[in-house]
Amino acid sequence: MGMTASEKESIRLRYLEVDTSNVADVLDNMNLLQQGLAADFGPYPETCKRMAGWAYTIRGQMTPYPQGGDADKMQACQGLSPGEIGVWSGNGEGICYFGELIALGMKERGCVGALIDGGIRDVRWIGEHQFPVFARYKTSVQSIGRWKVNACQVPVYMRGHDGGNVIVRPGDFILADEDGAIVIPVEHVHTVLVEAERLTEIEKNIRKEIANGLTLAEALKKYGHV
Template identity: 35%
Template sequence: MTSLTERLATCYSGVVYDIMRDMGLPPAVLPHSIKSLENHVKIAGPVFTLRGRPDPSVGAHESLLEWTSFLSKAAVGHVVVCQPQDSNRALMGELSAEALKLRGVLGYLVDGGARDVSFIKKIGFPVFCRYTSPIDVVGNWRPEAMEEPVTIGNVVIHPGDYILGDEDGVVVIPKAHAEEVISRSEVAMNTESLVRKAILEGQDPQEAYVKYGKF
């Protein structure tokens, strides 16, 4: 049986947003400054959350022990969503991406930075971030919570919520509504295909909209 994650990965953020709007759900769209390191790359799946903070008093060894502990605990088959409460350093790099990918983590999104971009692209691990920087976490940043709600922009993201990111942006689907949102998105995409076919065959766009109720 096809999993919710596999089904969500066939959708796109625009149709998911439309469905959530039509269902009266809050428009859970992350800030548009958060983008994939590489075009044509998606992230899709349930969320594993990480929150941390800058701490210049933490030693280099301790900071790396805490960071690698997080890498060991990130849930298989999930997308890590990180709120670093930091706008200076990279919260993802090559070795970390390699480790997460090997564990079966589906991707990583951070309200902050990443580095080693060319290497991350080469291994094909999906990373969404706000900026890039050579500065890393060593001796300056530490995790403080996993699997607790985090806030990015005006969106509160809970562990187990579903996330879909593509070239248009990133939407978050509350866990309780994931099945319905994904099912309705699939129906909407099928209807859009009918509208597209009608227009390509010469039907007036307004007539196609009236006929199918979708545009």
């Protein structure tokens, strides 16, 4: 899907104005039923309310290796571009995939957040840098010597809402907010956005009508169910 940088950024900013709940409903109506991520993905720190961006995938695995740094992780992050979200996938349980310094390096490249199917640490400091992260858990245990990046910009699996897997490909779109995180396939990104914006506008009108004295039943009769 060929888009200019300005077109991609315009779409990203528009997605920041819609909710994952509306996007999820649109995807269901399109019979794209396996796009929602597991319920334990949450914001770190909690003050991080939402993020939206294009997927840049990073994959790793548990493997023992000597202490002394992880050049592969640093190298993988060098390919990040403005407007992208680092999507970290792998089988590391109980360890963090990255902390403050990697987050700073990502932010320097214009990265707008991270989605981690694993752990994070340095939560307070990442919050100080206003770098949004949605992860499954936090832990003080580092990845060095335990978990190593083995690929980037390849399709990856992330834990899905029903215990299955959600495939995230490079260039797919990620939206996360207070209700959770969801993946929009790139080929549907514009169609989903337009419909989610339509639902958002209807909901705004319903809230306004109820605030002005209309009953819920009367508002739904006027605007329909959303």
